[in-house]
Amino acid sequence: MADDMAGQVGDAEQLRARLGPDLVLTGEAVLPYCRDWHGDVQGQALAVLRPRSTSEAQDCMRAAAALKLRVVPQGGNTGLVLGALPEDGAAEVVISLERMTRIRSLDADNFSAVVEAGAVLEQVMAAAEAEGLFFPLTLGAQGSCRIGGNVSTNAGGVNVLRYGMTRELVLGLEVVLPDGQLFEGLSLLRKDNRGIDLKQLFIGAEGTLGLVTAVALKLLPRPEQVATALVALDGLEEVIALYRQARRDCCDLMSAFEFMPPLAIELACEAMPDLRPPLDAAHPAYALIEISGSGLVDIDDLMTRFLEGALMSGLARDGVVAQSRAQAAGLWAIREGMNLGQAMRGRHLRTDVSVPLSRLATFVAEAEAAVAAELPGCTCVSYGHVGDGNVHLNVLPDYGLGPDMIVPQILKAKKIVNEVLDRHAGSISAEHGIGRLKKPEFEARLPPVQRELLTRIKTALDPAGMMNPGCQMDHPAEAAHHAPLAEN
Amino acid sequence: MADDMAGQVGDAEQLRARLGPDLVLTGEAVLPYCRDWHGDVQGQALAVLRPRSTSEAQDCMRAAAALKLRVVPQGGNTGLVLGALPEDGAAEVVISLERMTRIRSLDADNFSAVVEAGAVLEQVMAAAEAEGLFFPLTLGAQGSCRIGGNVSTNAGGVNVLRYGMTRELVLGLEVVLPDGQLFEGLSLLRKDNRGIDLKQLFIGAEGTLGLVTAVALKLLPRPEQVATALVALDGLEEVIALYRQARRDCCDLMSAFEFMPPLAIELACEAMPDLRPPLDAAHPAYALIEISGSGLVDIDDLMTRFLEGALMSGLARDGVVAQSRAQAAGLWAIREGMNLGQAMRGRHLRTDVSVPLSRLATFVAEAEAAVAAELPGCTCVSYGHVGDGNVHLNVLPDYGLGPDMIVPQILKAKKIVNEVLDRHAGSISAEHGIGRLKKPEFEARLPPVQRELLTRIKTALDPAGMMNPGCQMDHPAEAAHHAPLAEN
Numbered sequence: 001m002a003d004d005m006a007g008q009v010g011d012a013e014q015l016r017a018r019l020g021p022d023l024v025l026t027g028e029a030v031l032p033y034c035r036d037w038h039g040d041v042q043g044q045a046l047a048v049l050r051p052r053s054t055s056e057a058q059d060c061m062r063a064a065a066a067l068k069l070r071v072v073p074q075g076g077n078t079g080l081v082l083g084a085l086p087e088d089g090a091a092e093v094v095i096s097l098e099r100m101t102r103i104r105s106l107d108a109d110n111f112s113a114v115v116e117a118g119a120v121l122e123q124v125m126a127a128a129e130a131e132g133l134f135f136p137l138t139l140g141a142q143g144s145c146r147i148g149g150n151v152s153t154n155a156g157g158v159n160v161l162r163y164g165m166t167r168e169l170v171l172g173l174e175v176v177l178p179d180g181q182l183f184e185g186l187s188l189l190r191k192d193n194r195g196i197d198l199k200q201l202f203i204g205a206e207g208t209l210g211l212v213t214a215v216a217l218k219l220l221p222r223p224e225q226v227a228t229a230l231v232a233l234d235g236l237e238e239v240i241a242l243y244r245q246a247r248r249d250c251c252d253l254m255s256a257f258e259f260m261p262p263l264a265i266e267l268a269c270e271a272m273p274d275l276r277p278p279l280d281a282a283h284p285a286y287a288l289i290e291i292s293g294s295g296l297v298d299i300d301d302l303m304t305r306f307l308e309g310a311l312m313s314g315l316a317r318d319g320v321v322a323q324s325r326a327q328a329a330g331l332w333a334i335r336e337g338m339n340l341g342q343a344m345r346g347r348h349l350r351t352d353v354s355v356p357l358s359r360l361a362t363f364v365a366e367a368e369a370a371v372a373a374e375l376p377g378c379t380c381v382s383y384g385h386v387g388d389g390n391v392h393l394n395v396l397p398d399y400g401l402g403p404d405m406i407v408p409q410i411l412k413a414k415k416i417v418n419e420v421l422d423r424h425a426g427s428i429s430a431e432h433g434i435g436r437l438k439k440p441e442f443e444a445r446l447p448p449v450q451r452e453l454l455t456r457i458k459t460a461l462d463p464a465g466m467m468n469p470g471c472q473m474d475h476p477a478e479a480a481h482h483a484p485l486a487e488n
Numbered sequence: 489m490a491d492d493m494a495g496q497v498g499d500a501e502q503l504r505a506r507l508g509p510d511l512v513l514t515g516e517a518v519l520p521y522c523r524d525w526h527g528d529v530q531g532q533a534l535a536v537l538r539p540r541s542t543s544e545a546q547d548c549m550r551a552a553a554a555l556k557l558r559v560v561p562q563g564g565n566t567g568l569v570l571g572a573l574p575e576d577g578a579a580e581v582v583i584s585l586e587r588m589t590r591i592r593s594l595d596a597d598n599f600s601a602v603v604e605a606g607a608v609l610e611q612v613m614a615a616a617e618a619e620g621l622f623f624p625l626t627l628g629a630q631g632s633c634r635i636g637g638n639v640s641t642n643a644g645g646v647n648v649l650r651y652g653m654t655r656e657l658v659l660g661l662e663v664v665l666p667d668g669q670l671f672e673g674l675s676l677l678r679k680d681n682r683g684i685d686l687k688q689l690f691i692g693a694e695g696t697l698g699l700v701t702a703v704a705l706k707l708l709p710r711p712e713q714v715a716t717a718l719v720a721l722d723g724l725e726e727v728i729a730l731y732r733q734a735r736r737d738c739c740d741l742m743s744a745f746e747f748m749p750p751l752a753i754e755l756a757c758e759a760m761p762d763l764r765p766p767l768d769a770a771h772p773a774y775a776l777i778e779i780s781g782s783g784l785v786d787i788d789d790l791m792t793r794f795l796e797g798a799l800m801s802g803l804a805r806d807g808v809v810a811q812s813r814a815q816a817a818g819l820w821a822i823r824e825g826m827n828l829g830q831a832m833r834g835r836h837l838r839t840d841v842s843v844p845l846s847r848l849a850t851f852v853a854e855a856e857a858a859v860a861a862e863l864p865g866c867t868c869v870s871y872g873h874v875g876d877g878n879v880h881l882n883v884l885p886d887y888g889l890g891p892d893m894i895v896p897q898i899l900k901a902k903k904i905v906n907e908v909l910d911r912h913a914g915s916i917s918a919e920h921g922i923g924r925l926k927k928p929e930f931e932a933r934l935p936p937v938q939r940e941l942l943t944r945i946k947t948a949l950d951p952a953g954m955m956n957p958g959c960q961m962d963h964p965a966e967a968a969h970h971a972p973l974a975e976n
Contacts, residue, residue: 109732109846110877154681165679168656181937188844191653191876192915193642193692194930195922195960198941200688204681221736244597248709251741251781293739296793297785305784356676358597388679389598427680434683442682449669453686453949460948461941472683 008090011067012047015093018063023049023056033094034086037078037141044089045072052099054174054182054213060095061211062180069093070469071178073207075117075149078141080352081435083153083206083471092469095211097148103127104214111219112171112188117148117212124217134222136163136255140336148212154204156431161387162255162292163220165431166203172216173199178209178462186216201457206433207468209461223255223292227303228328231310231319232283236361236382239287242315243357243386246289249306253299256290258335260383267341267381268334277334278320278327287386288335335383342381342394347403349395349410353421354430357389367393367420374416375409377401390430393417434472443473496578499555500535503581506551511537511544521582522574525566525629532577533560540587542662542670542701548583549699550668557581558957559666561695563605563637566629568840569923571641571694571959580957583699585636591615592702599707600659600676605636605700612705622710624651624743628824636700642692644919649875650743650780651708653919654691660704661687666697666950674704689945694921695956697949711743711780715791716816719798719807720771724849724870727775730803731845731874734777737794741785744778746823748871755829755869756822765822766808766815775874776823823871830869830882835894837883837901841909842918845877855881855908862904863897865889878918881905922960931961 012026025033025048034043046069051057064071070092074084086092097118106113108131115124121142128135137150139157149155151173155166163169172187185199202210233239239259246254265281279286291306293299303321310316322328342348355363368380377398384391395413397406418428418441434442446454451473458465458475465475500514513521513536522531534557539545552559558580562572574580585606594601596619603612609630616623625638627645637643639661643654651657660675673687690698721727727747734742753769767774779794781787791809798804810816830836843851856868865886872879883901885894906916906929922930934942939961946953946963953963 107844107846109728110844111735112844154685156679156681160679164656165681167685168652177937177941181940183937183941184935185938187915188913189842189877189915189918190845191644191648191842191873191878191918193644193653193917193919193921194915196689196693196697196942196945197642197655197691198938198945201684201945203685205684209684221740223739240597247599249783251711251739251783251785252709253739253741253785295737295739296790296797297739297741302784309784354677354679356595356598356600357678358595385679389677390679425676427675427677427682429681430677430679431681433681447672449665449671450673450686452669453665453671454684456948457684457686457689457945460944 008046011069014067015047015049015063019049019059023051023060025050030094033074033077033096036082036085037080041082041085043085043087045086045092045094046089048094048096050096050099054176057095057100057176057211057213058180058182061176061178064093065179065464065466070466071095071211072468073097073148073152073211075146075152076120076141076144078145079149079153079435080432081429081437083433083435084149085436087470097146097213100213106131107188108133110188112216113219114186114214114216115147116214117146119147121145121147121150128219129222132222133219135169135217135219137166137169147215151203151212151215152205152207153433156390158256158258158385160385161257162252167200169218170199170203170215171218173202173212174214175202175210175212178464178466183210186214188216201461204433206435206471208458208471209467221294224294225299226290226292226328227299228322228331229289229303229307229319230279230331231287231289231307232279232317233285233287233315234317235284236364238315239285239386240357240361242287242310245310245315246306249309250291250302253291253293253297253302254289254387255292256288257386258288258384259386260286260288260335260338261381262286263379263381264338264383265334268337271340271344272333272337275333275337279318283317288331338383342396345396345399347406347410348397349413351393351414351417352390352430352432353393353417353426353428354388354390355421355424355426357387359424360386360389360391363420363424363426364391364393367417370416370420371395371413375413378409378413388430436470439470439472496534499557502555503535503537503551507537507547511539511548513538518582521562521565521584524570524573525568529570529573531573531575533574533580533582534577536582536584538584538587542664545583545588545664545699545701546668546670549664549666552581553667553952553954558954559583559699560956561585561636561640561699563634563640564608564629564632566633567637567641567923568920569917569925571921571923572637573924575958585634585701588701594619595676596621598676600704601707602674602702602704603635604702605634607635609633609635609638616707617710620710621707623657623705623707625654625657635703639691639700639703640693640695641921644878646744646746646873648873649745650740655688657706658687658691658703659706661690661700662702663690663698663700666952666954671698674702676704689949692921694923694959696946696959697955709782712782713787714778714780714816715787716810716819717777717791717795717807718767718819718822719775719777719795720767720805721773721775721803722805723772724852726803727773727874728845728849730775730798733798733803734794737797738779738790741779741781741787741790742777742875743780744776745874746776746871747874748774748776748823748826749869750774751867751869752826752871753822756825759828759832760821760825763821763825767806771805776819826869826871830884833884833887835898836885837898839881839902839905840878840918840920841881841905841914841916842876842878843909843912843914845875847912848874848877848879851908851912851914852879852881855905858904858908859883859901863901866897866901876918924958927958927960
């Protein structure tokens with residue numbers, strides 16, 4: 001124990017000696033970097049390294065490697081699966097990108113920007129908007145998540161339907177490799193077919209293969225017109241039918257198509273007592289639809305005619321189109337308030353699963369029925385992104401249950417949902433990633449050939465098992481990495 | 489020599505013994521598989537293996553591995569960079585996917601299909617169309633290229649602007665690995681964020697990491713309305729300005745935006761004497777524009793209003809919107825006829841380069857000026873996909889030059905164009921891939937860190953250097969792979 005402490009102090013001092021004191025946080029200062037977004041889990045780290053430039057990031061990586069320390073890359077620390085959580089206070093350092101926040105360049109004529117990995121998503125959105133452009137990644141944490149984290153987790157959000165996951169918005173990457181070398185791949189080309197596309201490996205790798213320090217991003221024309229509607233329907237089957245109709249009728253100009261159960265409106269009203277939803281909670285299902293565009297297509301007219309058609313055909317029971325930005329914000333407030341309302345009801349199971357769209361309604365019906373049969377006191381709240389087949393099938397435990405009873409109920413509910421999911425060839429992580437939280441579920445479902453390929457790639461790019469140990473998968477090399485250090 | 493021949497016969501017989509005679513072609517029958525699309529290059533191979541199923545493809549791979557033979561995967565053999573060309577008649581076998589052509593499934597409700605790698609692109613397009621859907625990959629070779637080749641080369645085409653390269657149309661892959669194991673990744677999920685996305689490695693790898701045997705594809709609603717226009721402008725700068733305007737005005741509903749020089753019309757008329765272009769060849773530049781969609785947006789009206797705006801503002805000099813399918817086909821015939829016309833003028837330099845869109849006009853002006861200065865008798869034909877920054881800057885040698893003079897002139901023109909390209913951080917291959925043809929240019933520009941990463945990945949996935957040797961890059965393992973065989 002005393003030896004361990006001495007080793008830690010020694011490592012921390014060596015980091016300071018190598019990098020200068022300004023780059024190295026230790027002691028109490030590291031704690032906020034070791035806590036997850038929900039505040040549920042507290043990890044620990046030897047130090048937090050905070051480079052201000054790519055070359056300092058390379059220095060940090062080399063220093064960690066020289067001391068045989070493991071590295072946990074961290075952006076805004078807003079992830080939902082503990083992907084940036086250091087666990088070992090003796091052997092792990094966090095490299096935080098929070099001081100690398102520059103927009104290095106923005107080329108409006110090329111519809112592109114190069115930004116450092118620590119730039120906050122909202123800052124990137126604003127920089128694009130200032131040039132009449134648009135960066136479409138849109139998610140709840142956009143005020144604090146950072147682009148490097150978005151890339152490393154291949155973040156999704158409400159606009160995936162139209163613009164794809166983060167992967168589809170990345171033109172190029174700059175990555176510090178575990179040995180400190182720099183992968184300089186900040187291409188601005190829209191089309192470049194020179195063989196194997198190395199950057200794809202780092203997107204979604206959650207920092208297990210390298211440290212993303214800058215990103216070249218695609219930008220788009222800013223949609224000047226946005227039309228938002230809330231529609232009431234007879235059930236999820238009808239919501240899916242409406243989605244298919246909308247794809248054809250609206251020329252794939254939908255930027256969001258979310259479904260919600262009636263409970264969503266109830267939960268939103270619990271969380272936001274001032275909320276006045278334009279439709280009551282008496283219908284079996286709701287769709288929140290956004291169409292957007294610029295220029296010569298009249299988006300409001302398109303939405304109105306689409307909705308008229310849906311009402312005339314009987315597919316929609318009721319519907320309302322927002323007549324102002326404020327009304328549109330009011331409709332989105334239901335979607336956001338629903339999340340708050342769930343949180344206010346206490347700990348619950350949150351899932352982030354996906355199935356083929358043709359199985360979505362069946363999956364939700366079967367999973368909700370299975371939960372009702374085995375956990376009759378629980379309440380399911382299933383909502384999500386229809387077009388992507390991505391549903392957050394959440395389960396609220398028995399109201400008023402003691403804390404010691406809640407966790408077993410949540411674990412049981414998760415098991416029930418996953419069993420149904422497996423029957424429908426679904427994914428346990430549609431958009432949140434694997435991290436440390438979903439590693440057991442991920443590894444349990446990993447076919448041997450995939451496991452072998454992932455191990456070979458990890459070994460090829462990070463032979464010492466230095467990057468983000470314990471994230472996504474356990475690798476043999478990680479166990480061997482850290483040995484107690486002799487002072488040298 | 490006699491020993492070599494004996495070895496070949498022995499290998500061929502062993503392949504037949506292991507796989508049965510129906511799967512193995514040898515002798516004269518292999519020649520068509522060893523000739524490139526243009527018929528310019530004749531390679532050689534020991535045998536062609538033609539599996540009818542995934543398990544037979546695994547058998548073929550295992551047989552090749554057991555005999556220490558190298559494998560060149562081949563689809564429709566329509567590639568433009570010699571990526572599927574076997575070179576060594578003693579040590580290489582082609583595995584042709586031409587007998588694996590099934591559409592395994594098509595799920596209209598999920599907008600997806602699973603097809604075998606040997607399915608011809610046009611067959612896939614037709615299968616989608618029969619269900620009211622659309623597979624958007626569109627290119628000259630669509631009647632003979634095969635989906636596995638499209639995936640392995642990450643094929644582009646005229647619709648990349650709207651729908652992306654093949655990479656963006658792939659949901660999942662089935663790949664036979666060099667050791668015969670099967671990577672089963674035929675996912676039908678639109679959104680699946682379970683860590684590192686292994687399938688990305690095989691897309692664009694040109695068969696150097698494994699043999700793609702089946703593909704899960706994204707489908708889209710079929711665009712019921714298509715509007716096509718030909719516009720005359722003052723130069724490439726104006727074409728690019730019109731493109732930017734079109735992105736905003738037309739809500740990114742453009743499915744093609746091609747530019748052509750006046751010579752394009754001249755060349756097309758040479759090749760197709762019956763062609764009656766609606767605009768004469770007197771303008772400095774032309775844009776061929778296609779907008780498409782379905783449902784409630786009036787696409788013809790959108791195109792008409794867009795073009796009226798461009799004429800009113802003075803950006804466009806003249807323009808015509810096709811009033812029928814036949815007229816639209818007539819406009820596209822100029823684009824296709826231009827290629828024929830170039831071929832009729834004899835051997836010439838074909839390039840497939842890209843630069844950031846903001847540099848496209850400058851790049852073309854500088855490269856054409858450099859060619860004019862150093863090769864005054866040559867003629868440049870620059871055309872391509874504006875929105876992608878992808879230009880085919882071709883150079884026709886001096887008219888009437890002897891064959892021994894043409895090749896040096898082509899090589900010199902290539903050097904001149906590449907020098908300008910390098911100054912603008914461009915790509916030597918925007919959509920055609922690397923293959924064997926562009927390997928020297930590719931390797932000469934490959935930064936050491938990228939080379940090292942590519943070598944590590946190749947070694948990790950194909951440690952024996954068995955897959956498509958000499959394609960894209962030279963790898964140390966390839967040299968060691970084949971040793972003359974003793975009969976065993």
